[in-house]
Amino acid sequence: MCQMFQKKIKTHNQLNHGWCVKSMYGLVSEKTRKEVTSKGSGGMEVILSSLENAQDLQTTLNILAILNELICVCLGGGRRTGVFVSKGGTAILLQMLVSSSKNPPANEELMLHIHTLLVKVGPKDRKFGVKSRLNGALNVTLNLVKHNLQNHKLLLPCLQVLRVYSSNLVNAVSLGKSGALEIMFEIIGPFSKKSTTLMKYVVSVLCVCSSGMNARRAVDRGYLPTLLSIYQDWHRHDTRHRHVVIRKSILACIKNLTNIKLGRKAFIDANGMRILYNTSTECLAVRTLDPLVNTSSLIMRKCFPKNRLPLPTIKSVFHHPLPHIAAGGPVAQLYNQPPGVDDVVDESDENEATEVDTENETEYEDDETEDLLTPKPDESPLELDSISISKRPEGTADHDLVCSLGRLVVDAGVNGGSVDGLQDEGGEQAVLEVPDTAALLPLHDPDLYLEMVKSTRSVPAYTEVAYPDYFGHVALNLREPILERVYGVQRTKIFQDIERLIHSSDILDKVVYDLDNQRSVFIDNGESLKFNSKFESGNLRKAIQVRKFEYDLILNSDINSNHYHQWFYFEVSNMRPGVRYRFNIINCEKSNSQFNYGMQVLMYSVQDAINGSPHWVRTGSDICYYKNHFSRSSIAAGGQKGKSYFTLTFTVTFQHKDDVCYFAYHYPYTYSMLKMHLQKLSALRTAQIYYRQDDLCETLGGNSCPLLTITAMPESSSNDHISQFRSRPVVFLSARVHPGETNSSWVMKGTLEFLMSCSPQAQSLRESYIFKIIPMLNPDGVINGNHRCSLSGEDLNRQWQSPNAELHPTIYHAKSLLQYLRATGRTPLVFCDYHGHSRKKNVFMYGCSIKETVWQTNANTSTCDLQEDLGYRTLPKLLSQMAPVFSLSSCSFVVERSKEATARVVVWREIGVQRSYTMESTLCGCDQGKYKGLQIGTSELEEMGAQFCLALLRLRRYTSPLELQNHNSHLLDTENDLIDTRGIPNITSPTTYVLEEDEPAFLEEVDYSAESNDENDPDLEPDLQDNLALLDPSSDSEFSRQDSVN
């Protein structure tokens, strides 16, 4: 044997020069030698045929030895392996393996050769898994392993082949059934410097064979504690970290077993949490051990017992009785749920529920559950005195100062104020100055704000006013960069969460704020923060002190629903300056967030405001967003599988003692603030400006929904001027249908201020159009701190197809107005609904294009045949040229089925507005343009609103009916030049298809979920169903009328 190997090595080079050399071995028959030497014949075929026809063992062995030499990865064997596979070599080897096993004991040399070859060719043969199973080779190799546990020379290639077999899932299951796990557990052992290669293959076979259906088998055999102790042993002894691969494979086995419920139980019973927590903590310092820490963290999060939120029910604390309930609708469904459905009872064996984005979810509301907090319908409006900003009891001089916006005395703890006049529960009285924001904020007036608050009707009958809304926010004159993510933050936070289980005695678990038990008195030892959000747009439901400086916060659901938690606005006081406080909002629902991509929360310090800095400021460090161990049952989740919640965590250090600070998801903009701004704007009216404010309708909550009409007064009463006045095209704008998207209100504020300004451009714009504006389509949602819905518990931007006059009055009347305009020949030239986007950067638009919709959904449709007026592209194109925050490449003109009932699509299809848009503003910041790398602020949002006006002014040039009369064709050409698709290279890029796409992956592997199949995050994939476009233009008479489609 030895001789032969030497001979082979000698001939190695010759072999590489030509097939004829093989004849030296005398293995090849005369006939085949001719074939080998003849030009163009396949040498491999010759060898394989020789192998098949070999009569004696020695010949077979020799041929196999040659093949082993030929198929050598290091010497260009890759191509030869391909030839070997394509000529059927795999099957020949497998058949040989099976047949020779029939006469035991099998020849060791033969088995060694065959397996060594299979290791090389298996991975190159795409059918290897099937072939090996069909030939019956799996058990032959497995038996060989079983009978040669001490024979490492043979064992190693056999294990390697097993590993290749089991990369096929069916084979892995089959091997498991045949006892592969048991055999591997005979080989596997404690740390040893010897045979680490062997160990590597044992654990890798174990790893694949312990997944899926075999996990149960492994858990039943009690392998989980064994794996844990083997892992500990390797952790302890592999001090120089040379065998991280083995250690990671052991963890991967544990991960497989914990995919099933029984495995998770076994893991907990075997003290797995503590073991993995301790080993990981010891690994933290060494960066190369990150894979171990990450896998451990994944296992621990998966095994962390699922809890329901610490709430009596996840249904909103507040309830608003509806005029009627649609049978079988979401409200009725929620109402019909049995009590206690929140309980987390259905922890399944599968890898957890699919995440569905709340953007596309249906909602579930409750109905007439008894609720002590429902306000009496005739509750009297607020008294100024009852507002928590109170006059100083002594001294009348201060009363005058209150009125003149001089000094105000406010309760140090704002939550002291109440209707009963129970102000100042022993807290220190601090004398605070009202910042003089009026000079900086022409539209703000604290007194006027309080006046407005009085007539605002909230479901909880709020009596308090948040300081930031009262004082006003002056945009910060500072750049606030998008944060760089610090490596390892998420991991640290998750480990701190896991510590709660491991060191449970360290956890305070002290409830310090609770809307569900408003009458309970919290013991104040001065060591806890005070929370409050009983003011307009506030929505904190519960605060629990977890550790000395750490709080879990729970947000209230939208009224008449049991979810939609994203927006937040609350107040904190009684803080210690200079201490790092960690806040965790633990019932977030979206599966990803811009908080993972550099966005910070907003904070407003009353002390800073009084000291001359009345700003909402981006704040917080160690910010991250990840799936936690709280979940709700499938019933509560509306038939989906039990759904996990997500934690937003951030850390803040307060600067001042006795401060009152506010936190918000984005710059707050209340309904009362809108009313104040409108009143201030109306005062800007001049003789040239036509400004009119009507009530569109009354909302479910009894608030009025303002409708504005702004244009220029006719220059004179001459016929020409009156005629021009009447023929101005209508521009219809709306905002804030989604209450959590406060950014849309700031953009709207910018638009309104521009429209009411006295600049020549504003005058020119007013002379060009008649503006119909509904600045807040969902006042009730805004007032009550909802994120998405109105008081009916429904997303109003999904009701445009058939709005109900009683349940969706603002939408019903807005649509009626649009229908009226159309009926009177005043179909708007532009319709735009302002929104905020929580997952993308910049500002962009969604429009409606038949052509793009066809193009996106049906690649075979020849779009060349489809004629479409491309006018809808003009406005976004102009905006991209004028507004630095606007990004054309983020725009999309596809009409998705899931958006069928939105304002944009309904106004386009039913009203026939070709330029019908949703304008989305980021909540985070910009990654292009002048503000690249910066978080967005109110001044950028307002600037966007003003630039939208300027773009409309330019649009007029292309669309003015007067000019069209004279230069119709010429101007259309110009417009088409401007919107030439060649100038918009990215407009149909694939990103338009993935509308809710997340950000790209990070350097640090950001693990949002605790599941093993993160790469299959359905959030990242467009729902094809949703993207099946509305392809029925023929039924759309309005659209056909505009001849946009032939």
Ligand SMILES: [Zn+2]
């Ligand atoms: Zn929205």
